[in-house]
Amino acid sequence: xxxxxxxxxxxxxxxxAFAPVLGVDLFLDAYIRSGSDTRYQDSVNTLNNTSLNALxxxxxxxKKVSNESPSLCTPTFIANVKxxxxxxxxxAQMVVENSDRVxxxxxxxxxxxxSVLSNELPISKNSGTISIVKIENIDEPFIKxxxxxSNKKIISAFVHVSSDLSKILPSNIASAAYLSVRLSDGTNIxxxxxxxxxxxxxxxxKDHSNITVTSNNNSxxxxxxxxxxxxxxxxxxxxLYTVLxxxxxxxxxxxxxxxxxIFRNTNFNTFDLEKAxxxxxxxxxxxxxxxxxxxxxxxxxxLVRWVKKDGTVLSPGFFIDLAESSGLAVPMTIKLMEQVRxxxxxxxxxxxxxxxxxxxxxxxxxxxxIVDDVKAIFSDSNVLFSQLVFEITERRPLTNQIAVDAVVGxxxxxxxxxxxxxxxxxxxxxxxxxxxxVDIIKIDRVFVNMIGNGTSNVPILDGLISMAFDLxxxxxxxxxxxxxxxxxxxxxxxxxxxxxxxxPALKKDTYIELAQQMNKPAKPKLxxxxxxxxxxxxxx
Numbered sequence: 127x128x129x130x131x132x133x134x135x136x137x138x139x140x141x142x143a144f145a146p147v148l149g150v151d152l153f154l155d156a157y158i159r160s161g162s163d164t165r166y167q168d169s170v171n172t173l174n175n176t177s178l179n180a181l182x183x184x185x186x187x188x189k190k191v192s193n194e195s196p197s198l199c200t201p202t203f204i205a206n207v208k209x210x211x212x213x214x215x216x217x218a219q220m221v222v223e224n225s226d227r228v229x230x231x232x233x234x235x236x237x238x239x240x241s242v243l244s245n246e247l248p249i250s251k252n253s254g255t256i257s258i259v260k261i262e263n264i265d266e267p268f269i270k271x272x273x274x275x276s277n278k279k280i281i282s283a284f285v286h287v288s289s290d291l292s293k294i295l296p297s298n299i300a301s302a303a304y305l306s307v308r309l310s311d312g313t314n315i316x317x318x319x320x321x322x323x324x325x326x327x328x329x330x331x332k333d334h335s336n337i338t339v340t341s342n343n344n345s346x347x348x349x350x351x352x353x354x355x356x357x358x359x360x361x362x363x364x365x366l367y368t369v370l371x372x373x374x375x376x377x378x379x380x381x382x383x384x385x386x387x388i389f390r391n392t393n394f395n396t397f398d399l400e401k402a403x404x405x406x407x408x409x410x411x412x413x414x415x416x417x418x419x420x421x422x423x424x425x426x427x428x429l430v431r432w433v434k435k436d437g438t439v440l441s442p443g444f445f446i447d448l449a450e451s452s453g454l455a456v457p458m459t460i461k462l463m464e465q466v467r468x469x470x471x472x473x474x475x476x477x478x479x480x481x482x483x484x485x486x487x488x489x490x491x492x493x494x495x496i497v498d499d500v501k502a503i504f505s506d507s508n509v510l511f512s513q514l515v516f517e518i519t520e521r522r523p524l525t526n527q528i529a530v531d532a533v534v535g536x537x538x539x540x541x542x543x544x545x546x547x548x549x550x551x552x553x554x555x556x557x558x559x560x561x562x563x564v565d566i567i568k569i570d571r572v573f574v575n576m577i578g579n580g581t582s583n584v585p586i587l588d589g590l591i592s593m594a595f596d597l598x599x600x601x602x603x604x605x606x607x608x609x610x611x612x613x614x615x616x617x618x619x620x621x622x623x624x625x626x627x628x629x630p631a632l633k634k635d636t637y638i639e640l641a642q643q644m645n646k647p648a649k650p651k652l653x654x655x656x657x658x659x660x661x662x663x664x665x666x
Contacts, residue, residue: 130397136635138410142385144378144382145378146374146377146378147371147374147375147378147566149374150367150370150371150374151367153370154355154363154366154367154370155360158356158359158363159337159356162235162337162354162359162665163337163339166295166339166354167339167342168306168336169293169294169295169339169352170339170341170350170351170352171341171342172294173288173289173291173293173294173305173307173341173350173352174307174341174348174349174350175425175494176288177189177269177287177307177348178284178347178348179352180216180217180269180285180287180288181249181256181269181271181285181347181348182343183214183216183217183285184214184216184269184271184285185253185271185283186274187210187213187214187220187283187334188220188254188271188273188281188282188283189273190206190210191203191206191207191220191281192273192275192281192629193651198222198230198231198275198279198281199222199230199231199235203222203231204231204233204234204256205236207220207233208233208234211233215286216263216285216286216288217283217284217285218268218284218285218286219232219233219234219238219261219283219284220232220233220281220282220283220284221233221237221238221281221282221449222279222281222282223279223280223282224278224279224280225278225280227242227420230279231591238261238262238284239261239262240259240260240261240262240270241259241260241267242257242258242259242270242283243257243258243259243260243267243313244257244258244309244311244313245257245313246272246309247309247311247347248502249271249347251659253273254271254272254274254351254643255271255272256270256271256272256309256347257269257270257272258309258313258315259284260500260626261284264511265548266286266287266316267287267315267316268284268285268286268287268289268314269284269348270282270283270285270287270622271283271284271285287307287316288307289305289307289316289317289318291305291315291318291319291352298358298361298362298407299358300354300359301358302354303319303352303353303354303358304317304318304319304352304353304354305317305318305319305350305351305352305353306350306351307348307349307350307354308348308349308350308351309347309348309349310346310347310348310349314529315348319353319372319390322421326609335355335356335409336352336353336354336355336356337354337355337356337359338351338354339351339352340352340353340404341415371653374410390522396448396452396454398455399445399448399452399454399458400454401447401527402432402434403454403457403458403461404574406461406465407433407434407435408430408431408432408433408458408461408462409430409431409432409434409465410428410429410431410462410465410466410469410634411428411429411431411631411632411633412426412427412428412429412432412470412629412631412632412633412634412637413426413427413429413624413629413630413631413632413634413657414426414624414637414640414641415481415483415602415622415623415624415631416622416623416624416628416644417426417616417621417622418612418616418620418621418622418623419616419621422643422644422645423480423640423641423644423645424479424480424481424622425481425483425513425515425639426480426481426482426483427483427485427517427624427631428462428466428482428483428484428485429442429485429631430442430446430458430462430485431631432444432445448464448570450487450488450522453489455487455488455489455490456490456496459485459486459487459490459496460499460503462484463484463499463500463503463504464503466482466484466509467503467504467507467509469634469638470482470509470634470638471508471509472508472638473505473506473638473641474508474509474510474513474644475508476642477641477645478510478512478513479513480645481513481514481515481543482509482513482515483515483516483517483545484513484514484515484516484517485517485519485547486516486517486518486519486533487519487522488522488523488524489652490527490533491518491524491530491533492526492527493527493532493533494529494532494533494536495508496533496537497532497533497536497537497540500514500537500540500542501540510541511540511541511542512541512542513546514537514540514541514542514543515543515565515566516537516542516543516544516616517544517545517546517547517568518544518545518546518547518562518564519547519548530562534562534563534564538563543565543566544563544564544565544566545564545566545568545602546559546562546564546566546567546568547568547570548566548568548570548604549567549569549570549590549594551570551572559593559594559597559599560597564599565599565600566599566601566602567590567594567597567599567600567601567602567605568601568602568603568604569587569590569591569594569601569602569604569620570604570605571588571604571605571606571625572605573586573587574587574603574604574605574606574611574615574625575605577608577610577611577614577615578610579608579610580610581610581614584614588618589616589618591618591620595619600621600622601619601620601622602622602623603615603623603624603625604622604623604624604625605624605625605626606623606624606625606626606628607625607626608626608627609626609627611625611627612627617633617634
């Protein structure tokens with residue numbers, strides 16, 4: 127039964143698998159906004175420049191009429207005004223008035239009635255002013271461009287403001303967009319569209335439901351703001367949304383199937399391991415190491431087993447890789463050493479010559495903290511440092527040679543021995559035998575299994591044994607299952623051995639009982655090795 131945490135991780139993995147689907151909208155929305163900002167910025171700049179050009183054109187027309195008319199409000203003046211009105215479609219009218227807005231005439235010889243809607247703003251020094259006005263009986267406002275001809279007379283031109291969005295935007299966008307053209311002091315000149323009331327224009331700029339762009343032509347006279355509902359723009363990309371959503375869905379389903387496959391083929395996860403360590407579910411089992419010549423028990427190798435609440439016992443093959451990769455092998459080892467100290471305290475006091483082999487992993491060799499842990503755990507116990515054999519179990523390469531040397535040297539300085547486990551296989555290659563300075567070399571079962579019934583020569587195995595002797599290292603042969611294998615190894619000088627021929631990994635009480643039986647004060651004769659083998663099997 128998988129724990130709540132396992133189910134939570136599976137749920138999280140499923141959500142993660144569909145992240146691409148959920149991310150399609152975010153990605154495309156960001157893409158559309160980025161592209162739209164540039165596209166519509168150009169449009170609003172074009173529109174704003176049209177209005178600015180109309181103001182400049184009005185100022186030019188005023189000066190031209192003034193220069194070409196000897197007197198104001200004369201037939202010649204009126205004719206010149208009409209000529210400018212025809213030439214410039216943005217001009218609606220011209221009037222001659224004084225500083226108090228008393229009107230003398232307009233471009234048709236009559237009077238144009240209008241009201242002023244804003245303050246006058248200077249165009250530039252000595253270049254006239256602009257303001258917003260409303261001509262009687264006309265709904266749309268105009269910009270009034272005024273230029274003083276003398277101290278008493280001013281010629282003013284009324285200019286249309288461009289607000290035709292259909293000229294700069296696609297029809298579907300133009301029909302939904304909102305445009306506001308205003309003076310630099312914020313006074314609204316004209317607005318078009320039904321998006322919102324122009325009083326809310328500044329609030330709307332911050333609304334993420336719209337795309338908002340403001341002209342950036344650096345003009346101090348007129349500014350235009352264009353607001354387009356984002357959903358209107360988004361609708362134009364419906365096909366792309368559909369295609370990318372399908373692709374993301376397929377990708378998400380693939381990831382989900384992978385997550386489910388991994389989960390179904392993993393009996394546990396990091397959460398389970400961490401909880402099991404805290405609850406003490408990882409228990410030490412003790413596999414005997416015997417003397418092939420005397421039949422005595424020399425010690426044991428501590429092998430970890432996961433003992434679950436329901437009584438299920440899992441071997442390291444089910445969890446050790448995850449323990450190493452997650453870093454939990456380190457706290458697991460500390461818990462095991464503490465349990466070993468409690469389990470074998472009395473036996474170690476009775477038989478101080480018994481060795482206790484404890485496996486270390488690559489994570490233990492990244493720094494020398496393990497040396498401090500060993501000191502703290504065994505300093506004031508019956509288990510002597512000289513009884514401890516730390517086996518370098520190298521499922522992963524030892525890359526930091528300086529740290530490795532510090533750990534090996536630190537443990538040996540305490541009086542502990544170092545053993546190279548599974549010598550000649552995996553990362554435990556032959557070069558490590560001499561470089562690590564180990565005291566014991568453990569020959570892996572893969573080489574022991576080469577010994578068959580009647581085998582007289584196993585060159586690889588013999589070479590390993592010879593190399594170990596040359597390095598003045600002790601040898602422990604692992605995985606011995608037949609008497610032929612025991613006899614072969616003993617004949618070649620191998621004294622220490624472990625394997626199912628003698629006993630599997632045993633619980634604490636069984637191992638202690640076996641040690642007391644095999645190492646009685648009266649030592650057995652050499653010919654009685656087989657009797658001790660049978661005794662250990664019976665105890666197992």
